[in-house]
Amino acid sequence: DADVTQTPRNRITKTGKRIMLECSQTKGHDRMYWYRQDPGLGLRLIYYSFDVKDINKGEISDGYSVSRQAQAKFSLSLESAIPNQTALYFCATSDLRGIDTDTQYFGPGTRLTVL
Amino acid sequence: AQSVTQLDSHVSVSEGTPVLLRCNYSSSYSPSLFWYVQHPNKGLQLLLKYTSAATLVKGINGFEAEFKKSETSFHLTKPSAHMSDAAEYFCVVTPYNAGNMLTFGGGTRLMVKP
Numbered sequence: 292d293a294d295v296t297q298t299p300r301n302r303i304t305k306t307g308k309r310i311m312l313e314c315s316q317t318k319g320h321d322r323m324y325w326y327r328q329d330p331g332l333g334l335r336l337i338y339y340s341f342d343v344k345d346i347n348k349g350e351i352s353d354g355y356s357v358s359r360q361a362q363a364k365f366s367l368s369l370e371s372a373i374p375n376q377t378a379l380y381f382c383a384t385s386d387l388r389g390i391d392t393d394t395q396y397f398g399p400g401t402r403l404t405v406l
Numbered sequence: 407a408q409s410v411t412q413l414d415s416h417v418s419v420s421e422g423t424p425v426l427l428r429c430n431y432s433s434s435y436s437p438s439l440f441w442y443v444q445h446p447n448k449g450l451q452l453l454l455k456y457t458s459a460a461t462l463v464k465g466i467n468g469f470e471a472e473f474k475k476s477e478t479s480f481h482l483t484k485p486s487a488h489m490s491d492a493a494e495y496f497c498v499v500t501p502y503n504a505g506n507m508l509t510f511g512g513g514t515r516l517m518v519k520p
Binding site: 332333334336381383393394395397398400 | 415455513
């Protein structure tokens, strides 16, 4: 969905490096999410945020941190990357109000490789 | 608690033949159910969504899914496959109107042969 953008789209890094993945959205949604995708496991939730002052851990938050800089921006950081964090990372948004609050809209993904 | 099982990790069909992607779910709440599609090197696109209205849900690109509560199933179908349907498909469940609690199935990769 062009309304949700992620940068970078691809990144190769080395073990121990700090990495930040960024997500921006123009949908005006309050809620934002970070997921990782691994083959055969679908997507798993890392962190989510319901507004700028609200950050919550998801299913697999260990080794990750997030920052919600503004309603439209939500960043994911790997403080010290390790090889098993090699995955495809997705940002998503959803609306807080209205009849479509349980539908999430996804960005194009960031492919991260940790050597 | 909720979970989703996609019964086939890979499905292969010939172009012009029907598509069936199977999904079973469990949920402690009245669920909303979704199918998303992921084309190579693309993000996830919403195909269709069930939220306790009509049990037969029509989506984009000719896909539809039927919610069967007694069988806890939400299978995705299409009468005639097209080459452009080749992609990975995810079945997703969440409690109704609880958008923060999506649970994804493991995905089904659909291959379409000419």
